[in-house]
Amino acid sequence: MGLTRLLALVRKEFLALFRDPKSRMILIMPPLIQLVVFSYAATLEVRNVDVMVLNRDSGHWGAELTSRIEASPQFHLVQRTDDPAELREAIDREWVIAAVEIGADFSRDIESGVTAEMAVILDGRRSNASQIVSGYISSIAAGLAADTPAGQRLATVRVGTVARNWFNPNLEFKWFMVPGLVASIAMLVGLLVTSLSIARERELGTFDQLMVSPLRTHEILIGKVIPPILIGFLHITLFILAAVWIFGIPLRGSVIALYAAAFFYLVSLVGFGLFISALAATQQQAILGAFLFLVPAMLLSGFATPIANMPGWLQVLTYVNPLRYFLVIVRGVFLKDIPLAEIIAETAPMAVIAAITLPAAGWLFRSRLE
Amino acid sequence: MTTLRRGRVRRLTALIRKESFQIIRDPSSILIALVLPLILLFLFGYGVSLDTSRTNVGLVLEETTPVTLELAASFQNSRYFDVTVGHDRREFAEDLVQSRIGGILVIPNGFTADLTAARHPAVQVIVDGADPNTANFVQNYAAGTVSTWEAQRAAERALTATPLLVQQRFWFNPELKSRNFLVPGSIAIVMTLVGTLLTSMVIAREWERGTMEAMMATPVTAWELLAGKIVPYFLLGLASMSLCVGLAVFLFGVPFRGSILALYALSAAFLMPSLGQGLLISAVTKNQFLASQLALLSGFLPSFLLSGFIFEINSMPLVIQYVSMIVPARYLIPSLQSVFLAGDIWPMFLRSILVLLGFGLVLFAVAIRKTAKRIT
The missing domain is CATH 3.40.1710.10 (abc type-2 transporter like domain)
Structure with missing residues (x-):
């Protein structure tokens, strides 16, 4: 008996979600737009930047350095100038991110074996990008230094570094971003659908009808929980397919383990969503509540910036964030084929979160009814 | 003539008063204009850091x-x-x-x-x-x-002198703290939330409830009606921004090297397209739910992703770089970061202000047309 009632309710929820063009829209359009825009736009790589060279040196080495900078594939436009005021203006107005200043004695110093100096001026307003640009320029300078007479004498003992990039040989940023999106977009959709479900019925007045039906309270709750979980699985599946086939990201680990972890992830999210739904009186409040949860959850998850960079007290707060754990699992399963033990270790906290949020939401829901 | 103008001024002030009361009484506007900015600023001040410290x-x-x-x-x-x-x-x-x-x-x-x-x-x-x-x-x-x-x-071992020494000078932010550019950038996001999300939702609610049509039946003209709506949210946006700047400077210790005049001129210019967008969204959707989704998708997300706030626009594919050109925040964020870190660079600011006002003009014109059409 209970099961048929439950199935009927789940069916009704799905019909309500997919028949309403508005909610159909939030299920399909935003996730797709986000996947595309995020995957291509959200990159911390630095390419195609413009730089400026102020060369006061009339000798060979200044010209050589300038032409090596111009030949670098990392830079889009290399402007030359003779005027320090122009250099200042170009940096001030963000026309260039960096400027290289070569002094008048540059070639003479190099040829006479004295340490030659060059200055790199970088825009600290974009300190992350400019540090990377500074790395590019330093390696061009190191290449030039090795070719100088003094450098060639030194080269007999030259020590280098050999880079080995595990899991992502070309350090492609997409390989980091797209698996993260599988987790975070599923959160966005799952949470919005759940938090709106009860609020919408309240606003439309159909909630009272549901209450006088033979359904028991816990059945209503279960009926409200199942559709968002299924929709979450649908999105996760779609995004995994897109990640593998459109973005060409390797899927190296166990898909079954990924789905098992995804179940706990979605249940813990739905717990939060139901909580918001029980608190909200209107759809507008539900949307704002969801937004208020989603923004911190995204920023404090390791999705874009590492948790290790946060202050200690804020790191503690990330422990209640399901996305934090699922991100490790998704990225791990995609790129690293992490061992099952680690998947379980990251899944357990999500199960604990679900075991707290779901009953709490149920309790709040019931107490708001009375 | 004078009585006519006096009537107009009286109507407008009455509208602004009514709207201001509504803002103060509505919990969601307090939430968006005060609580969300604080949360965002805290998150960007403390939580988001690109400094690979150790x-x-x-x-x-x-x-x-x-x-x-x-x-x-x-x-x-x-x-x-x-x-x-x-x-x-x-x-x-x-x-x-x-x-x-x-x-x-x-x-x-x-x-x-x-x-x-x-x-x-x-x-x-x-x-x-x-x-x-x-x-x-x-x-x-x-x-x-x-x-x-x-x-x-x-x-x-006195083998030889190092052939080449590279001196690095990071202007404006020598300690290389990412907080110094993230916090000013997040102020632009906050203004997007107030200007676009809040405005579009509140006006969409009026359409939904039919109070907009009720206002139309009064002697108020469409222009006055919209001005009455926009002025309080414009002031609210500036208030939110001021709160954030205060926190940025006094709590997060972000240097402020420019002038207050430049800060307010830039912010006021930015609120034009932002409010225009909110108005347009509400006139097109006439529905709170859709308005909020559209505002997040066309306002919040682009300001966040396509503005150079965190991600370098130069590194994005060309198509996305072109799309970013119609994102108002793209013109505000570099100037805002400069007001904080570099000081007044008026040629840059004036260009940003002109572009933003241009966007604002277009958006307002379209929004007013849409609103006027709704009435007839």
Whole structure:
């Protein structure tokens, strides 16, 4: 008996979600737009930047350095100038991110074996990008230094570094971003659908009808929980397919383990969503509540910036964030084929979160009814 | 003539008063205009940091000689690394897989012999490519540490002077704190939330409830009606911005080197397209739910992603770079960061202000047309 009632309710929820063009829209359009825009736009790589060279040196080495900078594939436009005021203006107005200043004695110093100096001026307003640009320029300078007479004498003992990039040989940023999106977009959709479900019925007045039906309270709750979980699985599946086939990201680990972890992830999210739904009186409040949860959850998850960079007290707060754990699992399963033990270790906290949020939401829901 | 104008002024002030009461009474506007900005600012001030301050790395000494110990010491003294020393790379493999460390530095067997025989020895830098940003930093800093060590050695043995010295000068933000540019950037996001999200939702609610039509039946003209709506939200936007600037300067210690005039001129200019967009969204959707979704998708997300706030626009595919040109925040954020960190750069600010006002004009014109059509 209970099961048929439950199935009927789940069916009704799905019909309500997919028949309403508005909610159909939030299920399909935003996730797709986000996947595309995020995957291509959200990159911390630095390419195609413009730089400026102020060369006061009339000798060979200044010209050589300038032409090596111009030949670098990392830079889009290399402007030359003779005027320090122009250099200042170009940096001030963000026309260039960096400027290289070569002094008048540059070639003479190099040829006479004295340490030659060059200055790199970088825009600290974009300190992350400019540090990377500074790395590019330093390696061009190191290449030039090795070719100088003094450098060639030194080269007999030259020590280098050999880079080995595990899991992502070309350090492609997409390989980091797209698996993260599988987790975070599923959160966005799952949470919005759940938090709106009860609020919408309240606003439309159909909630009272549901209450006088033979359904028991816990059945209503279960009926409200199942559709968002299924929709979450649908999105996760779609995004995994897109990640593998459109973005060409390797899927190296166990898909079954990924789905098992995804179940706990979605249940813990739905717990939060139901909580918001029980608190909200209107759809507008539900949307704002969801937004208020989603923004911190995204920023404090390791999705874009590492948790290790946060202050200690804020790191503690990330422990209640399901996305934090699922991100490790998704990225791990995609790129690293992490061992099952680690998947379980990251899944357990999500199960604990679900075991707290779901009953709490149920309790709040019931107490708001009375 | 004068009575007509006086009537107009009276109607407008009455409308603004009514609207202001509504803002104060409505919990959601307080939430968006005060609580959300505070949360966002805290998150960007404390939570989001791109400063790879110290990365945990494993250092593998496959051979222990005076030379390798010396090199190991310079890794240990580096301000970029927290080093754990081992003698076998397998000790650290699992740590790297589980992201407990950002990289493994291996000084290989035969390093000393290769060095004395001038056979180009190399330190291996194994990084976790699953986190490309950290991986890049570890590689750069490891290479930097090795070449510094090498230069010192050469100088000590008086072999020759270092041929080339690169001086780095980071203008405006010499400590390289990412907070210094993230916090000013997040103020633009806050103004987008107030201007676009809040405005579109509140006006859409009026359409939904039919109070908009009720207002139309009064002698108020469409222009006055919209002005009455816009002025309070404009002021609210500026108030939100002022709150954020206060926090940025006094709590987060972000330097403020420009002028208050430039700050308010830029912010006021930015609120034009932002409010225009909110108005347009509400007139098109006439529905709170759709309005909020559209506002987030066309306002919040582009301001966040396509404005140069965190992600470099130059590095994006060309198509997305073109799309970013119609994102108002793209014109505000560099100027806002400059007001804080660089000081007044008026040629840059004036250009931003002109572009923003242009966007505002277009959006308002379309929004008013849409609203006027709704009435007839």
